[in-house]
Amino acid sequence: LEDVNRAGELVLDSINPDARVVWGSKINPALDGKIRATVVVAGVESPFLMAEKKSVTVTKPAASKTTVTKISSKKKA
Incomplete structure (x- = not known):
């Protein structure tokens, strides 16, 4: 755990002394x-x-026309 404590010290040395640290x-x-x-x-x-x-500026206009094709799986009598 000595190495873990050293890693924690490195973090503490790099931040504001008023910071709340939980580890x-x-x-x-x-x-x-x-x-x-x-x-x-x-x-x-x-x-x-x-x-x-x-x-972000969008220069491409939205699609002006949308086509929907309905496909039926029912057989014609």
């Missing part, structure tokens, strides 16, 4: 001594993480 760990024998880390961030207001809002 946990679980030992998974299938990882064969390796560490898998997942970081979930919420409530971030940073221009580096926020996507730029872009407007």
Whole structure:
């Protein structure tokens, strides 16, 4: 768990000291001594993480005519 604590320290050193951090760990024998880390961030207001809002202009007009062909599976008598 020493490596897990070090990973947590790296995250804490990279964020605002006032941030609320909740973390946990679980030992998974299938990882064969390796560490898998997942970081979930919420409530971030940073221009580096926020996507730029872009407007979209559509120049192609909608279809002016729609044709529907009904196909019947009934046999004519």
